Amino acid sequence: MRVLVTGTAGFIGFHLANRLRSDGHQVTGFDNMSSYYDVALKRARLEQLRLAQIPVVEADLCDKAALQDAWRKADPQVVVHLAAQAGVRYSLDNPQAYVDSNLVGFANMLELVREAKPAHFLYASTSSVYGANTTLPWSESHPVEHPVSFYAATKKSNEMMAHSYSDLFRLPMTGMRFFTVYGEWGRPDMAFFKFAEAMLKGEAIEVYNHGKMTRDFTHVSDVVDAVVGLMAVTPEPAATVEGEAARLGTSPVAPHRLVNIASGTRVELVDYIQCLENSLGLKAQINFTGMAPGDVRDTWGDVSILSELTGYIPKVGVDDGIERFAHWYRDYYGLKD
Numbered sequence: 218m219r220v221l222v223t224g225t226a227g228f229i230g231f232h233l234a235n236r237l238r239s240d241g242h243q244v245t246g247f248d249n250m251s252s253y254y255d256v257a258l259k260r261a262r263l264e265q266l267r268l269a270q271i272p273v274v275e276a277d278l279c280d281k282a283a284l285q286d287a288w289r290k291a292d293p294q295v296v297v298h299l300a301a302q303a304g305v306r307y308s309l310d311n312p313q314a315y316v317d318s319n320l321v322g323f324a325n326m327l328e329l330v331r332e333a334k335p336a337h338f339l340y341a342s343t344s345s346v347y348g349a350n351t352t353l354p355w356s357e358s359h360p361v362e363h364p365v366s367f368y369a370a371t372k373k374s375n376e377m378m379a380h381s382y383s384d385l386f387r388l389p390m391t392g393m394r395f396f397t398v399y400g401e402w403g404r405p406d407m408a409f410f411k412f413a414e415a416m417l418k419g420e421a422i423e424v425y426n427h428g429k430m431t432r433d434f435t436h437v438s439d440v441v442d443a444v445v446g447l448m449a450v451t452p453e454p455a456a457t458v459e460g461e462a463a464r465l466g467t468s469p470v471a472p473h474r475l476v477n478i479a480s481g482t483r484v485e486l487v488d489y490i491q492c493l494e495n496s497l498g499l500k501a502q503i504n505f506t507g508m509a510p511g512d513v514r515d516t517w518g519d520v521s522i523l524s525e526l527t528g529y530i531p532k533v534g535v536d537d538g539i540e541r542f543a544h545w546y547r548d549y550y551g552l553k554d
């Protein structure tokens with residue numbers, strides 16, 4: 218199958234592209250190599266992709282001509298759109314980056330989907346859309362009307378923009394709500410990476426809300442399994458699949474579905490730090506601070522829809538996942554075990 222994966226120099230896109238290639242698919246990547254975090258890490262990921270013979274077009278989603286050109290070259294049957302400005306905290310000071318990549322860039326993607334009509338368009342949303350919702354675990358049927366960060370607001374907008382195109386032009390689409398993805402080749406702006414970096418330098422780590430936080434940490438290999446599973450399940454509007462659809466996250470009118478991609482369990486942040494301490498063989502010095510603006514105390518995803526659709530069972534627990542990350546980190550940065 219021919220697949221276009223955007224955000225391919227990024228954390229999840231890199232892993233997904235590699236997996237699809239090793240499953241025998243023809244993969245084309247697209248990424249603007251944004252400098253939001255260390256571009257050298259993105260270049261190192263691209264080098265791995267080059268060795269796997271995955272071409273990556275370096276261009277911006279806002280450059281319509283370049284996007285169209287990449288699309289023509291890839292001629293995709295399925296598109297997995299992961300390129301976006303990620304991160305909750307950065308959106309407080311840099312909202313324009315989110316408007317450009319997540320709203321204008323997303324609209325440009327939708328226009329190409331409308332024109333070329335791939336069999337399935339899958340796109341990244343986030344657990345952050347659940348915002349102020351305190352009913353746990355978070356399920357796709359819960360209301361998501363109260364985002365608490367601008368990042369979440371742009372992703373919730375994506376879900377609505379996609380739904381309208383899916384309905385108007387009968388385009389099969391799946392919005393994937395990822396929950397705190399971690400693992401090898403991860404993102405330097407995320408807590409697990411920043412904690413490891415600080416601990417190895419002998420610096421203190423900053424832990425928000427005095428450590429009273431839980432997260433549904435999902436290892437990137439489980440995320441990739443879930444995305445690959447969902448690629449094969451093309452949504453149909455609820456009206457055509459009697460009774461079942463609402464339960465399976467599908468829109469009543471459009472071939473559009475929203476699915477949580479999580480581990481289905483949550484872990485106390487302090488226990489997660491303890492795993493990191495065990496894997497790195499170091500004790501963390503912790504500065505406990507108050508809640509960060511835009512952040513939420515708990516995240517926990519209900520994965521029953523994902524499991525029912527794809528047979529998904531998460532395989533990597535946090536002990537194992539952190540161990541794999543720590544091993545990769547030492548190796549990548551040339552540190553001794």
Ligand SMILES: NC(=O)c1ccc[n+]([C@@H]2O[C@H](COP(=O)([O-])OP(=O)(O)OC[C@H]3O[C@@H](n4cnc5c(N)ncnc54)[C@H](O)[C@@H]3O)[C@@H](O)[C@H]2O)c1
Nearest residue numbers: 224226227228229249251277278300301318341343395398
């Ligand atoms: N990692 C997580 O825990 C997590 C959780 C929820 C949602 N998500 C979403 O999943 C997707 C992938 O996340 P990730 O963790 O791999 O992030 P990432 O930042 O590592 O990857 C995103 C990639 O998109 C590229 N990009 C950004 N703006 C672009 C633009 N305008 N044009 C072209 N390329 C652009 C970046 O250069 C980057 O390589 C994102 O949409 C993110 O919002 C991630």
